[in-house]
Structures are given as structure tokens and as C-alpha cells.
Amino acid sequence: MRVRPISPERLVTELADRLAGTTVAGRLRVAVDGPPAADPDALAGALVDPLRARGRPVLHVRAADFLRPASVRLEHGRTNPDAYYEGWIDEAGLRREVLDPAGPDGSGRVLPSLWDADVDRASRAAYVEVPERGVVLVSGALLLGGGLPFDVTVHLALSPSALDRRTDPEQRWTLPAFARYTDEVAPATFADVVVRVDDPRHPALVDLA
Numbered sequence: 434m435r436v437r438p439i440s441p442e443r444l445v446t447e448l449a450d451r452l453a454g455t456t457v458a459g460r461l462r463v464a465v466d467g468p469p470a471a472d473p474d475a476l477a478g479a480l481v482d483p484l485r486a487r488g489r490p491v492l493h494v495r496a497a498d499f500l501r502p503a504s505v506r507l508e509h510g511r512t513n514p515d516a517y518y519e520g521w522i523d524e525a526g527l528r529r530e531v532l533d534p535a536g537p538d539g540s541g542r543v544l545p546s547l548w549d550a551d552v553d554r555a556s557r558a559a560y561v562e563v564p565e566r567g568v569v570l571v572s573g574a575l576l577l578g579g580g581l582p583f584d585v586t587v588h589l590a591l592s593p594s595a596l597d598r599r600t601d602p603e604q605r606w607t608l609p610a611f612a613r614y615t616d617e618v619a620p621a622t623f624a625d626v627v628v629r630v631d632d633p634r635h636p637a638l639v640d641l642a
Contacts, residue, residue, distance in 0.1 A: 435640040436629065444628065444636050445476070448587065449483035451626070452568060457584050458537035460563050461489075464581070465572040466620060467589030468611050470599040471630050476589065477572035489568045492561055496573025498546035499527045503553045518610035523547065524579055527571070532582050535569045543569060575610070578618030588624035590639070595631035 439447070455461055465480075467473040477493050484491045500506060501523045509516045530544035541563045546556040563569060577586055591599065596611060614620070621627050627639040 437638045437640065439636055439638050441634065441636060444638070445479045445483060447638075448476075448626065449480055449487060452480070452585060453484055453487035453489050455585060456566070459539055460535040460541060460565070460567040460569055462532055462535050462582065462584045463568060463570050464576045464583040464586045465570060465589070466574070466576040466586065466624070467630070468574050468591060468596060468600070468607075469604060470596055470601075471589035471591055472633070473572040473574070473589055476587075477570040480570060484568055489566060490564050491568045491570065492543060492545060492563050493570045493572065494527075494531055494543070494545055496522050496527065496571060496576060497550065498548065498556060498558075499523045499531075500548050500550045502548065503550070512606040514607055514609040514613075517607055518575065518613050522573070522575065524581060528581060531569060531571065535563055535567070536582060541565070541567070575614055577620040577624060578614070585626070586620075586624040587626040587628065588620040589628050589630050590621045591629075592631050 452461060452463060465473040465477040474495055481491045481493055500521055506516070506521050526547045530547055534540050534543050542560050543563050544558060544560055546558040549556045571583070577588065597608065600608060621639070622641070627641065629637040629639060
């Protein structure tokens with residue numbers, strides 16, 4: 434294993450080059466996976482314009498817009514780490530509305546958000562047509578290991594101490610869920626791209642070969 438320090442700007446450039454050069458049948462479905470402390474939404478958002486500049490249409494989808502309703506999500510309380518780990522994300526909805534339509538035999542008609550967790554109701558978003566050679570970036574936590582059909586997976590890794598240090602105090606109850614994720618899924622051992630982000634100002638790419 435080789436760890437290569439890289440600047441945040443260079444990281445975006447290298448990822449954009451890699452994704453722009455990757456072709457699949459249908460649209461390219463990319464997971465940008467990491468705990469909120471690693472801010473996967475920000476990295477996915479930073480990739481949008483560079484990919485478009487490289488001639489690839491892009492849609493950024495946040496897993497946070499595909500949560501289950503509160504009646505299901507919070508059935509065991511608002512701070513239950515096992516429920517957070519096992520059932521907050523509506524994986525069936527994410528597959529049905531985003532990943533399958535963007536896949537090899539899909540229509541390209543993708544729903545960018547399904548549920549507005551702030552008001553606990555359907556987001557009423559309009560469908561978006563993603564053309565051939567388009568890239569669908571799905572960002573969020575706990576995306577890998579559940580069988581969701583991604584073509585490229587990017588995992589933002591934090592050491593336990595960095596995760597503990599950088600997690601918002603109001604979200605510290607989620608830490609056992611990420612410990613389970615590391616133990617049971619071990620995304621850093623198989624993701625296509627692994628980035629260490631203990632210090633977001635000084636990320637490092639991990640070569641697993």
C-alpha cells in the first residue's frame with residue numbers, strides 16, 4: 434500500500450480526469466462515500482464543473498435527500514446508531530429512482546431527490562434527463578457494502594481519532610455506526626479510490642495495489 438499526499442485542488446483534478454476517462458454502457462454511476470465529518474457532498478459538488486468542462490454532463494445527488502420518512506427512520510429513537518446504520522437511507526428508492534435509470538438499460542430519467550427530511554414529506558422534485566455519457570455523482574455516508582450498483586466508488590477515510598475529533602457534537606451518537614461500517618464493510622479495502630482526509634487541507638490518495 435502506498436499513500437500519496439495531494440492538494441485538495443489536485444485531488445479534484447485527478448478524480449475528474451479519471452471519471453471523465455471512464456466509459457460504461459449507459460451513464461457513469463459514482464459513489465462519493467464518507468461520514469459527514471469528511472464532507473463527501475463537498476467533494477462531489479467540487480467535481481461537477483470540472484467534469485462538465487471535460488465534456489461530461491453531470492447530476493449530483495445527495496443521499497441525504499433519499500432518507501426514509503421519520504416514522505420509519507426514527508422508530509427506535511432519534512439517536513439510535515444501529516437504526517442509523519441499518520435503515521436511514523432509502524436504498525430501494527435510491528436504486529429505483531437514480532441508479533437503475535442511470536444504468537446500462539436505464540432510461541436516463543433520474544429523480545434528484547425523493548424526500549425532504551426537514552419537513553418530512555416528499556420533495557416533489559422534477560425528473561431530470563441524464564444523457565448518454567452523463568455522470569451521476571451520489572454522495573453521502575454508508576453507501577458501500579449494501580449492493581447498490583455503482584460503477585466507480587470513492588471512499589473518504591478518517592482514522593477513528595480524526596472522526597471522533599471532527600464529528601459535530603450533536604452527531605457524536607453516530608460514531609458507533611461508523612465503527613460498525615469499518616468493521617463489517619471495510620470500504621477502505623475495496624473502494625476504487627480511497628482518500629485519507631484526517632486533515633481536509635492535506636488529503637492523501639491510497640494506492641491499495
